[in-house]
Amino acid sequence: MTATIKDVAKLAGVSISTVSRVINKSKPVSSEVKAKVLEAIDELGYKPNAVARSLVTRRSNLIGVIVTDIGNSYIAQKVRGIEEIGRMYNYDIILSNSYGDPNTEKKFAELLRSKQVEGIILISEIPNREVIEYVEDFKIPFVYLNKYYANPGLPSVSIDHREASYRMTNYLMELGHRDILYLTSYEGEEASLENYKIEGYKKAIANGTEMERRIYPAQGFKVEDGYAIGDEVANFIREDGITAIFCCQDELAIGLINYCYDNGIKVPEDVSICGYGDTKIASIYRPGLTTIKEPYYDMGAVAIRRIVKKLEGGKLERTTTYLPIRVIKRESCKAKDKQLD
Amino acid sequence: MTATIKDVAKLAGVSISTVSRVINKSKPVSSEVKAKVLEAIDELGYKPNAVARSLVTRRSNLIGVIVTDIGNSYIAQKVRGIEEIGRMYNYDIILSNSYGDPNTEKKFAELLRSKQVEGIILISEIPNREVIEYVEDFKIPFVYLNKYYANPGLPSVSIDHREASYRMTNYLMELGHRDILYLTSYEGEEASLENYKIEGYKKAIANGTEMERRIYPAQGFKVEDGYAIGDEVANFIREDGITAIFCCQDELAIGLINYCYDNGIKVPEDVSICGYGDTKIASIYRPGLTTIKEPYYDMGAVAIRRIVKKLEGGKLERTTTYLPIRVIKRESCKAKDKQLD
DNA sequence: ACATCTTTTATAGTTGCTGTCACACTATCC
DNA sequence: GGATAGTGTGACAGCAACTATAAAAGATGT
Secondary structure, eight states: OOOOHHHHHHHTTTTHHHHHHHHOSSSOOOOHHHHHHHHHHHHHTTTOOOOHHHHHOOOOEEEEEEEEOTTTTHHHHHHHHHHHHHHTOOEEEEEEOOTTTTHHHHHHHHHHHTOSSEEEEOOOSSSOOHHHHHHHOOOOOOEOOOSSOOOOOOSSSEEOHHHHHHHHHHHHHHHTTTEEEEEOOOOOTTTHHHHHHHHHHHHHHHSSTTOOEEEEEOOOOHHHHHHHHHHHHHHHHHHOOEEEEEEEEEEHHHHHHHHHHTTTOOTTTTTTEEEEEHHHHHHHHHSOOOEEEEEHHHHHHHHHHHHHHTTTTOOOOOEEEOOOOOEEEOOOOOOOSSOOO | OOOHEEEEEEHHOOHHHHHHHHTTTOSSOOOOHHHHHHHHHHHHTOOOOOHHHHHHHOOEEEEEEESOTSHHHHHHHHHHHHHHHHHHHHEEEEEEEEEHHHHHHHHHHHHHHHTSSSEEEOOSSOHHHHHHHHHHTTTTHHHHHHOOOOOOOOSEEEEOHHHHHHHHHHHHTTTOOOOOOEEOOOOOOEEEEEEEEEEEHHHOOOOOOOOOOEEEEOOOHHHHHHTHHHHHHHHHHHOOOOEEESSSSHHHHHHHHHHHHHTOOTTTOOOOEEOSSSOOHHHSSSOBBBBOOOOOOHHHHHHHHHHHHOOOOOOOOEEEEEOOOOOOTTTOOOGGGGGGO
């Protein structure tokens, strides 16, 4: 029932093409005619039908985004980056929640293609070869966003976790700590990520004089896992003189701090503890958790920029863009000499 | 470059309409012909062009969602509900981040309309009359989702905050508390929400024998505001025998508990403190925060269901659907006689 | 064998918009 | 003054699908 270009043309007493020209400024139109057309547009409240337009121009101005779970705060941040930057270039985004299932991802990719999206961003924990090949086969710009892996040989955006944990370990060393325990958690697909982080830790330790590597695995990386590993960690503190603990996840660190709180070990007075991720709790918790902030918003922003660049005629190289992290210094880590051990 | 229905028809040696019939099962086709067509579709990897289809059918299978900020965890939860349920009915969602600006909301609504979305869900803090009228004028199903207000006289989904705080206050009373302080925070638009919550608190108190209302305002509802109000609250505890504090927001409660932690007041031994919202910190914090859980996912789910129902020929009434809350019992509140006061 | 009814196919017309082409008109040049 | 160039406008053919209608083919009955 809404007005079409035809109605506008009739009301303004001109041809359809002229109206189109006024709307798109695609060719010059005399000012009197233009005025008439604009008036008609205004009167009818006409708005071009984007569907019809995209059928003929073959441009949808739509970017498909497939995520594992928009309910995850860090994914929502990435999506926010995508949305905000995409908007600047006049792209809308269509969102799909795959819950990490490869078949769902494929199905959604297909759906997005049928909707004629101009690009696809896939955010998943684990790069699934089959899904990726399937999507790349569409021959539309495609960027893969992951948290966990190094360059998977395709256009992607990630974080250099080796560098991240190297810098955090260095920070602890700058605080005077010589006995630093790295609390890791091997679990399924996460292992690969952990390997990078452990490498960074080792590299930093290797630079220190007379420092020993101490890597210990928790059963998982949730709050309860951190609490559960407390007894063992307490032993390390007593027996081995550990003064700082680098946890591979914020939640793990929080759980461990909870344990300490319940067992009379003061943080950071007795031991410095840091996390990884800068989840919201990190800033709210007492003591504030020293941690690594991953640039989620920026990851989304860079992903969409790479797609837009390609759509505007640029190149989309099969490389990974690594974004820098930041060590967020809070109260849970203290200079060693200020600890009362 | 992708195959069209024409290519399929040619390869299968039939007409375009026959192919369309096979795809849409709109009219019977002999099984031999059907087999030929399906084979051709498979061979060409043909997928119908949704844009062309929606131009002629006038159905886009798209729902527009305008949110203030997808980066907010509770909004992301709502969106997750919308996406997941929408998906079940074969709707995709287009996401727009307004950051709460009414003009941006209007602009996005317009954009969505031009994209021929079949329905719009608006999630905002404050219902803006102008925006709402503008969107309703589109004559497509529209549902408003808000956190803060009672029935705004249009199709919406919300929470009965009066009931919520009534139930929380009752819970505290069941624990034996007679001197319960409600820590509110008047601030701009939030005030209206607070009024409902305060009403619920008052209603519960009125049911108690010899109980006094005690309502005190903080300067805001962030962690730092909770900490800042600590001195005054401590006074209430000492002077007025307050044994439980109902904070209007989780963050405020956490800030207050932080203050207590820093000032030798034990929670929940000396005082019970509860929050409102069940943000992630509530479960991770030590002590676990007793709080009210708002059904964000369900709100999104109900909103999209109402739209789908309308699109399937049902009615969309100008009423508010109120979703039930839950009191989440954790360690920050304890029975009064077990407190050592 | 012819008429009638049913099933299947082909044709043409839509959807709303863009882009190419052609035409009419004006301005400029030798 | 006629050729040349430049401008503004309209007609029309797509874009890729769906749909109504008409036509053809096949089945049934007398």
